[in-house]
Amino acid sequence: MIPQSEAELAEILASAKAPLNIQGGGTRGFAVAGDTLSTSGLTGIELYEPGSLTLVAKAGTSIAEIETLLDGEGQRLAFEPMDSRGLLATTGAPTIGGAFAANASGPRRIQGGAARDHLLGVRFVDGVGGIIKNGGRVMKNVTGYDLVKLMAGAHGTLGVLTEVSLKVLPKPEAAGTVSVAVADLSAAVAAMSAALGSPYDVSGASYDPAAGLVHVRVEGFAPSVGYRSGRLAHELARFGAVNEQVGADELWQDIRDVAAFHDRAGDVWRISVKPSDAVVLAPALQAEALQFDWGGGLIWALVPEGSDLRARMGQTEVPGHATLVRSSQQIRAELGQFAPQPAPLDVISKGLRQQFDPNGVLNSGLMG
Known part of the structure; x- marks a missing residue:
């Protein structure tokens, strides 16, 4: 299913009776049970104001198109969204909606913040077909749910992004x-x-x-x-x-893009820890290859298929989060792609999913 408009997307979700696999450009390797619902038909740059460093685009717009436009004005996406195709051996084109849904943040995160920090506003459709708008075109304080930040990193489990408003920055000299x-x-x-x-x-x-x-x-x-x-x-x-x-x-x-792991067999994990803890944790991972970013706070680990790095982290008692980025579907089913949440946070997460997706149709089971 590839809806060509927000209204068409809303109709599909309002009538959905079974779980759907929500997908942007299909480059990140996330897949759950159900028919695939792609946002690749929702394309186009709605507004670009170089003087105010603001851009509004439909969620299925390719990052390449946006970067080409920004480059012409000497501007850029400062959060450096990762291109996962080489690491995951996927095809398609990375989209701006997918980048924010995954909160994809590159090496510049230590200075400029995560992808979510550049997101000003969103439009999305919830699990029952409701069209919701939150935020705007300027940074401001909010009350109640900050749905802009909530949607960033939710991987399509709370709603399907249809439009994003974001802050861009000048390219350095x-x-x-x-x-x-x-x-x-x-x-x-x-x-x-x-x-x-x-x-x-x-x-x-x-x-x-x-x-x-x-x-x-x-x-x-x-x-x-x-x-x-x-x-x-x-x-x-x-x-x-x-x-x-x-x-x-x-x-x-x-x-x-973790190019060092491209074309190498094995599972790939992404681990977030306090930088000083990387020294303790790294040997316990028993990895075939490692890469460290964010001053040591982000660890990429290539390990033999089926290795449970969360169990190995538990043996060190180093606090952190481990995400299984690349593996077989069987291993993902056994280990879970995302780390289990602490009980209080799990209650909140389930409450949010019940609020925005009461029928459980949006990437069901992906994040718990």
Whole structure:
């Protein structure tokens, strides 16, 4: 099913008698039982005001189309939404609605915030066909449910996005990357923490264990980038040999998309922890390969099929969240894609789903 309008989508959901698999561009590998309902027919940019840094688009609009438009005005999606196709071996085109439904946030999250922090307003259809609008085209305080933030990261379980209003930002004049050769994960986390604690406005801090390199990014006006890169290189030299380079866009795209795991067999997990806990947790994961982002707070782990990383995390007592990003349907059914929620939060989540999807038709079972 590919509705061509919000009204058509509302009719489908109002008459739905069985669970549906809600899908955007089909690139993220999420799949549940039921007929597929795609938002790929809801396309088009409704409004773009470069001067006010605001864009409104239908949910099925491709990110590529939006980025092309923004690039013409020297602007960008600052939250760096990940392209999952290489990691998950999927096809299709990433959509702006899918990016917000997954709260897909790249390396710049440590500086610019998550995808949800750039979302100003939403239109969506709930599980009984009701059309709901929340938010607007400017940042403001809200009372009651902040449905804008609630929809970001809900993966289509509370409603099907039809339109999003978002904040965009200017592209920086220049970017620089400082790479540091480090001895181990402990030194890597220390180096990233030093960079993030510095006054140099770091917009990316990642560690590649295979190469033994920490990468730190700064962006802004060219003279400022040159100065800050130089100062960071000087301060991080105590951790190992330092290399400075201009730009390195391809490097950061590979970090964003976890390119190191492409075309490699095994399950892929995405783990969020306190950066300092990464040093304790990483050995317990028994992973074939690891990648660290967000200063060590985001861990990507490639492990043999069927490995239960939540159980391994439990043995360390390190608090955090582990999401099974890539695996067989059988393993997903056994382990669950998303981590079980604490009892109080689970009660709230079930109450919200009952409110917005009383018939259980929206990606039923995906998030508990």
